[in-house]
Amino acid sequence: MSTFMIRLFMGAMALFLAAPLAVVAGVSVNERKSLSFPPQGFSLEWYAQIFTDPGWRGALVNSFGVAVGASLLSVIVAFPLAWFLWRYHAPWARIVQILGLAPFILPPVITALGFLSFWSMAGFYGQPWTVVISHGIFFVTLPLVTLTLGFEAVDDSLVEAAATMGADDRTILRTVIFPLIVPYIISGLAFAFVLSLNEYIVAYMAVGFTVETLPIKIFNSLRYGYTPTMASVTVVFVVLAVLVFGLIARFGDLPRLLGAWRDDDGDR
Amino acid sequence: MRIKPRNASDYALIAFPAGMLALFFVVPFGIMITVSFFQRVQGAFYEPAFVLENYARFLSMFFAGILGFSLGLAALVAVICVILAFPFTYMLTRQSRRVQVVWLVFLLSVLSLSEVLIGFGWSTLLSRTAGITNLFVALGLMETPMSLTPGFGAVLTGMVYQAFPYTVLVLYPALSRLDPTLVEAARTLGSSPARSFFNVIVPALRNSIVSTLIMVFVFALGCYLLPQLLGRPSQWTLSVLITDQAIYQSNMPFAAAMAVFLVLVSLSFVALALLVGKREHTG
Secondary structure: OOOOHHHHHHHHHHHHHHHHHHHHHOOOOOOOOOOOOOOOOOOHHHHHHHHHHHHHHHHHHHHHHHHHHHHHHHHHHHHHHHHHHHHHHHOHHHHHHHHHHHHHOOOOOHHHHHHHHHHHHHHHOOOHHHHHHHHHOOHHHHHHHHHHHHHHHHHHHHHHHHHHHOHHHHHHHHHHHHHHHHHHHHHHHHHHHHHHHHOHHHHHHHHHOOOHHHHHHHHHHHHHOOOOOHHHHHHHHHHHHHHHHHHHHHHHHHHOOOOOOOOOOOOO | OEEOOHHHHHHHHHHHHHHHHHHHHHHHHOOOOOHHOOEOOOOOOOOOOOHHHHHHHHHHHHHHHHHOOOOOHHHHHHHHHHHHHHHHHHHHHHHOOOHHHHHHHHHHHHOOHHHHHHHHHHHHHHEEEEEEEEHHHHOOOOOOOOOOOOOOOHHHHHHHHHHHHHHHHHHHHHHHHHOOOHHHHHOOOOOOOHHHHHHHHHHHHHHHHHHHHHHHHHHHHHHOOOHHHOOHHHHOOOOHHHHHHHHHOOOHHHHHHHHHHHHHHHHHHHHOOOHHHHHHHHO
């Protein structure tokens, strides 16, 4: 494979991935309410609409509220689990680990339907807070994976040194381990946050008829035709995702987080 | 370093996550299985019973058609994605770290996009007024712009778009850990880059490729909106149908039975993928 062929192929894939986003970015600045590309005129009104139109602003606030709550909850559930799996030797704990990984591997519609039947049977169907718990559990996989990597990266000799000096488990956790895995907590939070913001089916089945998040609002509007605000929201979401993952890459080790081992990882 | 848990306070650590996952994942799952045996009540919701009629509906030709289409579509998406993503990921892991990081950020951003937004993006790109055919008209390739959606091509394109970043990220660990001396040896012995790719790298990662195929297949089975947004009702998949039955037809028992079936299909394929993946490590 020559360098030219590699560039051509990777360029073609970049084009494929960017094309729908580019067109959406184009139609989002149309002056009139029509779906046309190349855009006719230039206007940022549809971006302002996200904040000025009560319906869209409400959906934005809902989405952010759910995403903040759900990402915090997922980390709160994942942290003690990842710590336990790292600290103690207990084969049955693997079952809990598998439960933490399952929601992400199974088709999402299954988890969504499970929550729908659960919340309606418990009598809380449609309560706004149910979607926070649903997303918090649905996305627990992400902080679980990043935190497991984080604990594995902790240098054993540091822990031993602290133990020799007489620190108990909790002191070691607080003074030695916690500072080392803060980056992994943050990336777990960030992954869960971005995915919760974008998630549709679980949110829809849990609270679809009472709370409108942005993806639900866009889907509902799509059924009645096109509004340019959908395009501007899409662009905002893409920019937000690039920003969040870009920050993780800037302050963390993204290739390692995604499973690459570098040559200088001496212990492998 | 690991020790056996000694006392209640050690166990207390795992009690909270275990309890949360049991209450909010295992219990809903159990309820769903229970509901799949319930009796649907016309005009109302459902009532407790033990009937097999929700499962018996699987035996119809209509359902067999949907199942066959869903599995076939997911398999096609998986094959296309792996054919594209395997050489792509190989090239990516050979790039400088900086280039890799930029690509990973981009891939993660696309992967995290809501299916609603992907469906909207592609329906715009394939539309008559703002779509890609306007470009073809401008280039003189077509007479008049036309709409390319709804249709099978649109569904397939949208699903490949959604699954491609996932495929790359599943393949990324295996390919970035690949021993570079393998290729160097082949090259020293006079093999061309393309031949060493097909004769050395592909066979070395045969099991990874098979388990990735299965993982992407399960991922594509989970796609719940794109067939609805980009296709015709005849192109709806099992996941779409489950949503439709649960929300719009208010037939929870039938939706639950289909979901249980989908779980069984997915789990058996995931188990297969793990089995194949494990073989690679033992040689």
